Amino acid sequence: MSDKPLLDIKGLDVSYHLDGDVFAALRDIGLTVRPGEIVGVVGESGCGKSTLSASLLRLLPGNAEIDRGEAWLKGRDMLRLGEEELRRLRGRDIAMIFQDPMQSLNPTFRIGSQMAEAWRSHQARGTKFTDFRDEAVKALASVGIPDAAERMASHPHEFSGGMRQRISIATALLLQPSILVADEPTSALDVTLEAQILELLKQLREKHGTAIVYVSHDLGTVAELCDRVVVMYAGRVVEENDAVALFDNPAHPYTRALVDCVPSRTRRGEALATIPGRVPSLSALPPGCKFAQRCTMARSICGEEEPGLIPQAGGGVRCHMFDPAKAEAWLIGGRTPEAVAAPSLKVTIREPERDALIEVRDLRKHFGAAKGFVGRLLSAARPPVRAIDGINLTIRRGEVLGLVGESGSGKTTLGEVMLRLQAATSGEITFAGKKLRQLPEKEFRRRVQMIFQDPHASLSPRQRVASLLTEPYRIHGIAAEEQQSVDALLAMVGLSADLAAKFPHQLSGGQARRVGIARALALKPDFIVADEPTAGLDVSAASAILNLMRDLQQEFGLTFLIITHNINLIAYMAHRIAVMYLGQIVEIGPTEAVFDRPAHPYSASLLSLTSQIDTQERKRARLLVPGEIPSPRNPPAGCRFHTRCTHASERCRSEAPTLETAGHGHDVACHFWRHIDQEKS
Amino acid sequence: MAGYLLKRLGGAVVVLFLTALLLAAAVHLVPGDPARAVLGAHATPELIAQIRAKMGLDKPVAVQLWDFFSGLLHGDLGTDFVGGVPVTTLIGEALPDTLALAVASMILAVAGGVPLGIAVARRPGGILDRLTHGLSMIFVSAPVYVTSLILLLIFAVKLRYLPAMGAGQFSDPVNYLSRLILPATALALFWWGYLPRILRATMLEVLSAPYIRSARAFGFRENVIFYRYALRNAVLPIIAIFGLMVGYSLTGTVFAETIFGRSGLGTLALSAIDQRNWPVIRGVVFTYALFFICANILADLSYRVLDPRVRLSEEFETGV
Numbered sequence A: 001m002s003d004k005p006l007l008d009i010k011g012l013d014v015s016y017h018l019d020g021d022v023f024a025a026l027r028d029i030g031l032t033v034r035p036g037e038i039v040g041v042v043g044e045s046g047c048g049k050s051t052l053s054a055s056l057l058r059l060l061p062g063n064a065e066i067d068r069g070e071a072w073l074k075g076r077d078m079l080r081l082g083e084e085e086l087r088r089l090r091g092r093d094i095a096m097i098f099q100d101p102m103q104s105l106n107p108t109f110r111i112g113s114q115m116a117e118a119w120r121s122h123q124a125r126g127t128k129f130t131d132f133r134d135e136a137v138k139a140l141a142s143v144g145i146p147d148a149a150e151r152m153a154s155h156p157h158e159f160s161g162g163m164r165q166r167i168s169i170a171t172a173l174l175l176q177p178s179i180l181v182a183d184e185p186t187s188a189l190d191v192t193l194e195a196q197i198l199e200l201l202k203q204l205r206e207k208h209g210t211a212i213v214y215v216s217h218d219l220g221t222v223a224e225l226c227d228r229v230v231v232m233y234a235g236r237v238v239e240e241n242d243a244v245a246l247f248d249n250p251a252h253p254y255t256r257a258l259v260d261c262v263p264s265r266t267r268r269g270e271a272l273a274t275i276p277g278r279v280p281s282l283s284a285l286p287p288g289c290k291f292a293q294r295c296t297m298a299r300s301i302c303g304e305e306e307p308g309l310i311p312q313a314g315g316g317v318r319c320h321m322f323d324p325a326k327a328e329a330w331l332i333g334g335r336t337p338e339a340v341a342a343p344s345l346k347v348t349i350r351e352p353e354r355d356a357l358i359e360v361r362d363l364r365k366h367f368g369a370a371k372g373f374v375g376r377l378l379s380a381a382r383p384p385v386r387a388i389d390g391i392n393l394t395i396r397r398g399e400v401l402g403l404v405g406e407s408g409s410g411k412t413t414l415g416e417v418m419l420r421l422q423a424a425t426s427g428e429i430t431f432a433g434k435k436l437r438q439l440p441e442k443e444f445r446r447r448v449q450m451i452f453q454d455p456h457a458s459l460s461p462r463q464r465v466a467s468l469l470t471e472p473y474r475i476h477g478i479a480a481e482e483q484q485s486v487d488a489l490l491a492m493v494g495l496s497a498d499l500a501a502k503f504p505h506q507l508s509g510g511q512a513r514r515v516g517i518a519r520a521l522a523l524k525p526d527f528i529v530a531d532e533p534t535a536g537l538d539v540s541a542a543s544a545i546l547n548l549m550r551d552l553q554q555e556f557g558l559t560f561l562i563i564t565h566n567i568n569l570i571a572y573m574a575h576r577i578a579v580m581y582l583g584q585i586v587e588i589g590p591t592e593a594v595f596d597r598p599a600h601p602y603s604a605s606l607l608s609l610t611s612q613i614d615t616q617e618r619k620r621a622r623l624l625v626p627g628e629i630p631s632p633r634n635p636p637a638g639c640r641f642h643t644r645c646t647h648a649s650e651r652c653r654s655e656a657p658t659l660e661t662a663g664h665g666h667d668v669a670c671h672f673w674r675h676i677d678q679e680k681s
Numbered sequence B: 001m002a003g004y005l006l007k008r009l010g011g012a013v014v015v016l017f018l019t020a021l022l023l024a025a026a027v028h029l030v031p032g033d034p035a036r037a038v039l040g041a042h043a044t045p046e047l048i049a050q051i052r053a054k055m056g057l058d059k060p061v062a063v064q065l066w067d068f069f070s071g072l073l074h075g076d077l078g079t080d081f082v083g084g085v086p087v088t089t090l091i092g093e094a095l096p097d098t099l100a101l102a103v104a105s106m107i108l109a110v111a112g113g114v115p116l117g118i119a120v121a122r123r124p125g126g127i128l129d130r131l132t133h134g135l136s137m138i139f140v141s142a143p144v145y146v147t148s149l150i151l152l153l154i155f156a157v158k159l160r161y162l163p164a165m166g167a168g169q170f171s172d173p174v175n176y177l178s179r180l181i182l183p184a185t186a187l188a189l190f191w192w193g194y195l196p197r198i199l200r201a202t203m204l205e206v207l208s209a210p211y212i213r214s215a216r217a218f219g220f221r222e223n224v225i226f227y228r229y230a231l232r233n234a235v236l237p238i239i240a241i242f243g244l245m246v247g248y249s250l251t252g253t254v255f256a257e258t259i260f261g262r263s264g265l266g267t268l269a270l271s272a273i274d275q276r277n278w279p280v281i282r283g284v285v286f287t288y289a290l291f292f293i294c295a296n297i298l299a300d301l302s303y304r305v306l307d308p309r310v311r312l313s314e315e316f317e318t319g320v
Ligand SMILES: Nc1ncnc2c1ncn2[C@@H]1O[C@H](COP(=O)(O)OP(=O)(O)OP(=O)(O)O)[C@@H](O)[C@H]1O
Pocket: A016, A017, A018, A023, A025, A043, A044, A045, A046, A047, A048, A049, A050, A051, A052, A061, A063, A064, A217, A282
């Protein structure tokens, strides 16, 4: 790595103009990228990460204006180049891939033709087209597109999301830019695919020396991938440092709070940090430090004077606390600020009761399953989708069970069938000792609740929060004296009472989700299914939700089934973890046991691929899962995982393994788990 | 694809059948006895009965329908009440003039509307955009008979640039074409207002799509992005409009033919309605329906061929 920067951004200001208002999206941004370096950009939603990454290519939307600054790339200031000169730089010197792989390829053109267009854009006239074909096939093959030569003639919709992101990367590979900007390239993907893409990015750097600017709100993947990290807040760089130093020793109060918000196994038994309030509006920024309203360390000077970026070893911090001339305001009895950091709050996770609350036996849900003899004959050519296929599961009262697996493994369907929001195709559900068939529908509905994945979609838009919260009482005809007040419900989920008069669209994502939880709690249910309770939320909003769920479990002994692909969340608060693959549970057991000794190759991979901020935790080997999850319409014969399992043998292809015990309360469905286990140790 | 085609053809047959049914019913619902209309007010009851029998009006509706459809299969649409000429002959004579007008108007519509739309989308908010915005309002809301009359008055009567009345003869192509210009323009005006607006909207939408931004990030030439990438996707919805366009042109020809005194299906239909000449009415309406349905199927098919995504969702639909 040479020290001369490839890209050097200095004093960049960008504003958005909207309906006469000016939004200060970026202010005084400095950023350098050296050859072959991977720089991470993190921060909450709306802090300007995407604006920054688009500025690096001068690809901003029409209502954005670059007010000031310089952007030096290979000795030229991009901000002062003409359109045509700029176009020549884009793609060949600096390229970009985007978050939504489903939409970043033109749907009506074959991928070969799109790659050809990119290639042609940077060739002198008269270059032979045959050269392109060979290079494109090579690029596609190297990002793992099978049958690359034939697939060039396919249209984007014939590829999965993960595949499309590979195609974008292959296009970059073809042009060999010296910098690749990747704005949340894996946010729409599963852990297994995310790991594959991250691996590709690492290879890009190793084989071609490409420098990468990796933008993400996921601190874990940034910690895994990046050499250096830039933290953004309200359009400013508030901290910059080497990745290891930054995550091990966050200096800026904002960075520290972000890191402390992230759940992980090592944080089990501690309350997660939360950051109160929100990113201030960019059209009416307060004077002084933009983080002052949310900062636990704020002093009076913070509201008066905006801190500059104070150089530190490895980077810089935008905080008065680190300015030797101002630091005395923070010295308490001569101690340095770091030492003053609040000790984390210890919490306990309440142990579950002995008796089972909900039990499912041999549960199946097949979509498009034919009914009757004739129907079965007719549909012989098109088998049903086996969304869940033979699930046995017992959840004890007061237990938190985490359910993980790739998308398409049937997690949400299982949750909904258990709550009878969808009818099961076959199987039996027992709730509180009674067969579900014998339990009156209404009573069951009152005692179980679901927290839906999309909080806004699950709240009726024309009702005020107060009415939404009391609706369950009206539906179930609960007597007034048994009702909890709206204020009490809001307080329970940590929302202020003045929210009661708002409509759902006036709430932030985190608030809407809390209203969803409050609504679920109104009837004092015994059992709650939470589907991706933190998906799409900023780390701080997510940690607040997790703290809340953990408190509820502790206080009322609530039983939770948490469906998520965020394994860190399970590691943080679940008693047990169940891993699903193609409609079946492949491993289930106490969280500690499964994390210490995962027995199934699939769970072992999932756990190893989970991004970690913790430097110690990051030292493990990453077990990539090749390929993608097959269609649940035609699950592979024998062990369903055999098409992707590195341990698969002849037996796996023909004989389906059943769950067998691998320890106390720890079951696994793999023929060779003992074998694999011994190899490991 | 084959399955889809079959489905559409089946649908077309059903529509045609319903059209025939409606027309048969109309004979009885529309006031005025067709036989009396043909013979005049002073015909004797015997004569009327005789004519009625000749027209087949004394038979039950089901039989009438059967006769109609069995005739149709042999390419026979019945005989004109008044002149005794086979309806197919009448339609055969009138059709070319109408088709020439409809096709000419559609060519004008596309040749004017699409480039204009592209030019407008190239510089949204520019002079051309603002100019066409106002004009298009007028063009879209003015009915064909108004535009026809105005064009006729200005270019034929006042300025005498072009002939005013009649369709002319194929044998004199220059004269024939010069007589097409005004009525075809009258029909195309609507599309000169409509197509640029639609194209502008779809173009701007496509140009803000994430894949366009991706293309820019890879340094695609701006011309490639605009004319190859965006245009193709923006034109797709326009192809879907093609069916509508055929329908508009065909109904529009009725007004244009009347006002410009052209021979054609429209004039034929109007005189037939005047005379309660049911076989002719039925024949003409049927021809209209046939063209309309074919145009829609054609538009749909080309949409499918051009947009790979539709092909895919189609597979899903027929699969489940
Ligand atoms: N075209 C636009 N017009 C006006 N404001 C915009 C526009 N695009 C973004 N903004 C605003 O600029 C700020 C920064 O947005 P940006 O998308 O860069 O944030 P981000 O950090 O990428 O957020 P996320 O994590 O949600 O992707 C936000 O307040 C956003 O609302």
